[in-house]
Amino acid sequence: MDPGTAEEHELRHVEKDVLIPKMMREKAKLRCAEQVEAFTKCCQENGFLMVLKCRDENAALKECLTQHYKDPTFYEECKQEYLKEREEFRQTGIPSKNRQQKVPTSM
Template sequence: MEAANAEEIHLRHVETDVLIPKMMREKAKERCAEKVEAFNYCCKESGFFMVFKCREENAALKECLTIHYKDPEFFELCKKEYIQEKVEFERTGIPTKNRKQKLPTSM
């Protein structure tokens, strides 16, 4: 039943062209974490020379991210997750980031 509801939800232009791609970028960075870390480490170690010294790490990171950005299945996966978050927000009125936050240990 939920899958049918997800298919019926109309997404606005800004959702399909901005918000879902933003989610894709965040998730792609998680999936390419090793390449992100290697590039960041190289940049820290190279200082001003990072443009020259980190070309290989930069190319590997771009390739990893691009694979995800161009994957239609990855888009659909992110779209479904976005729709679930949207439906949950409409139901509860609480944004996802607030629902996922942990309660403080001391009050």
């Protein structure tokens, strides 16, 4: 095994405890879009009463998100995606969000 390879896959504390969990939260919200939408709609319809009236929607959302947060396969998927983005950044010096943007066309 190439000695540099092991280092490439090691994660710093901030990557393990902050950056990958952040990616997991963002992806879990997308996977729980139905529950997010139901909870948001309930909150918008009930204003200050949302604390009382949106308990079921909130519980469903929390359950969906927690399922993803506790899934080791989902964590590994996000970790591999993070490592890929990190490697691309190291090669290009361009953050992934900037690489994915389309070039504006002139009018």
